Amino acid sequence: MRIAIVGAGISGLSLAHALLEKNHGLDVTIFEAEYHPGGKIWTERIDGFLCESGTNGFLDNRPKTLELLSKLSLTPMRSNDNARKRYIYSDKRLRLIPESPIAFLRSNLLSASGKLRIIAELFVPQKDATDETLESFAVRRLGREAFEKLIDPMASGIYAGDPSRMSLKSCFPKIYELEKNYGGLIRGMLKMKREAKKTGRKVGPGPGGILTSCDGGMYTLIDSLKSLLGERLQLGREVKSIGKKGDLYTIHLGDGSTCESECVVLASPAYASAEMLVEMDKEIAGLMSDIPYPPVSVVCLGFRGGKISRGLNGFGFLVPAKERREIMGTLYDSSIFPNRAPEGYALLRTIVGGARAAKVALLNDERLLSTVMVELSEIMGLKAEPDFVKIFRHEKAIPQYTARHDKSLDQIDRSIARHKRLFLAGNAYRGIGVNDCIENSLKLADYIA
């Protein structure tokens, strides 16, 4: 059976790898529009700085990505210990996010009434199990202050999203399940901790785990998969549309050529897959093109030592929407991983745009850079000119799981089932993290095999 995969991001590549692992003789081809694979994963080494265009790493608390690295003989690189320190910009100051309940009580990030309101979560009645937005859920259970200062920046940090539109159930299923199964977050965490103590497992409502990458950055993983796949990976081969005759699919490529396959997996972004399917199935194409992808720009800045007076001890900071700043946050990359800047230099990466500030991501280079410099000067007192600048742009960055995402997925699943051996993969549907993409591709490989 011929299997055609469209899109060589981590979803398409890990799917191809898993299929070939099951049966090396399978006839698998990946069509990728760009001249390099990896999609949102792309690392550049410039003047001794190691810059990630987007994806910084993955969390090591789910085994499949680590297993894939091990199969490819790659050594995982854990982030430095001080990268556990994360900051929130609140009331005109960078404040440490408390790491323990005692630190939480002592912290000045939340007011006394804000802290009491979080504790009062224990007494907030359970709501019926329908989906709601992240904002509505967080305000209902934890209060407005905790939402604005803690939950809102977390949402922009992970999804570049707008919590007033994001679906709790689809974006944070573990948190949704806590209320559903235990009646509340604190109650659920305490019960899970008790259960975990018996089995020796570690638990928490958040993702947990340690941020992990490779010595040469995340593209090392992509490069390794690329080498392994050899000629099965066809670069610069954009798929324009998919047609169907009986049980056979015809793939129409940008250069006018066609290719036939019994099985097709679309591991491309939902908006791109929608275009490919529009002639074959308008309904699925309509549902898929409704998934929004706001733009994000990543501004990498290198500074010679001593220029950053406050020092960079930690992961970086996130900015809540309430603060009305132009940036979502800044990662202290050279403090997170050991090899990100030449000796004596520091590397920062500022993330701009997302669902609430798309316009800022689309500013031209000059205006984007000056906006970021003004923000860094006011937020972290950074007055010096950078010695190194590199800007990466993602015009359509991260798919947004807005309210009713689960209902749309049900409809997409029902509709796609009408087309034998046509499958969807990728971050548009059930998880955007690298871990999610790899786990979902492995499940799909099992199913196809």
Ligand SMILES: Cc1cc2nc3c(=O)[nH]c(=O)nc-3n(C[C@H](O)[C@H](O)[C@H](O)COP(=O)(O)OP(=O)(O)OC[C@H]3O[C@@H](n4cnc5c(N)ncnc54)[C@H](O)[C@@H]3O)c2cc1C
């Ligand atoms: C700025 C940013 C930071 C992130 N940081 C992290 C992080 O630190 N940790 C984490 O876990 N996740 C992070 N993510 C999310 C994660 O990187 C992505 O969800 C994941 O890499 C998506 O992989 P994918 O293969 O599903 O899709 P993509 O990477 O989007 O790959 C899809 C591929 O399809 C190709 N394609 C599109 N159209 C066609 C066509 N017509 N024909 C052929 N090919 C086509 C594209 O060129 C692309 O290569 C980040 C994302 C962004 C944007």
